[in-house]
Amino acid sequence: MDTRNKxxxxxxxxxxxxxxxxxxxxxxxxxxxxxxxxAAHARRLKDARANAAALAxxxxxxxxxxxxxxARAELVAALDAADYVVVPGDEPLEGLVTRLNxxxxxxxxxxxxxxxxxxxxxxxxxxxxx
Numbered sequence: 539m540d541t542r543n544k545x546x547x548x549x550x551x552x553x554x555x556x557x558x559x560x561x562x563x564x565x566x567x568x569x570x571x572x573x574x575x576x577a578a579h580a581r582r583l584k585d586a587r588a589n590a591a592a593l594a595x596x597x598x599x600x601x602x603x604x605x606x607x608x609a610r611a612e613l614v615a616a617l618d619a620a621d622y623v624v625v626p627g628d629e630p631l632e633g634l635v636t637r638l639n640x641x642x643x644x645x646x647x648x649x650x651x652x653x654x655x656x657x658x659x660x661x662x663x664x665x666x667x668x
Contacts, residue, residue: 563591570646
């Protein structure tokens with residue numbers, strides 16, 4: 539399967555969420571920056587996927603992005619835990635989260651900022667060591 543097919547627009551995601559609700563299935567939402575995608579993200583999403591029919595990952599925009607949102611979405615889509623990856627586009631993030639009406643919403647933006655900062659510090663430390 540081409541994992542890029544898992545990447546949805548806000549409009550497509552709303553239709554998927556509606557269909558899953560009509561089928562009586564549980565949709566969990568995970569929101570984060572995933573900039574860049576790290577092993578910690580894979581573990582977090584695997585844990586988030588438990589006890590849900592589907593997991594939709596919403597790609598939020600960090601204050602200073604390293605990668606464009608579409609690239610981050612395609613990387614997250616490659617993870618088995620993510621059933622759908624949503625790029626909000628012009629849709630306001632909070633409005634989209636509310637409209638998707640997930641059974642559970644897991645917010646990871648703060649943790650993602652910390653992961654990115656640790657990665658940057660690690661790279662700087664390694665560069666100084668060379």
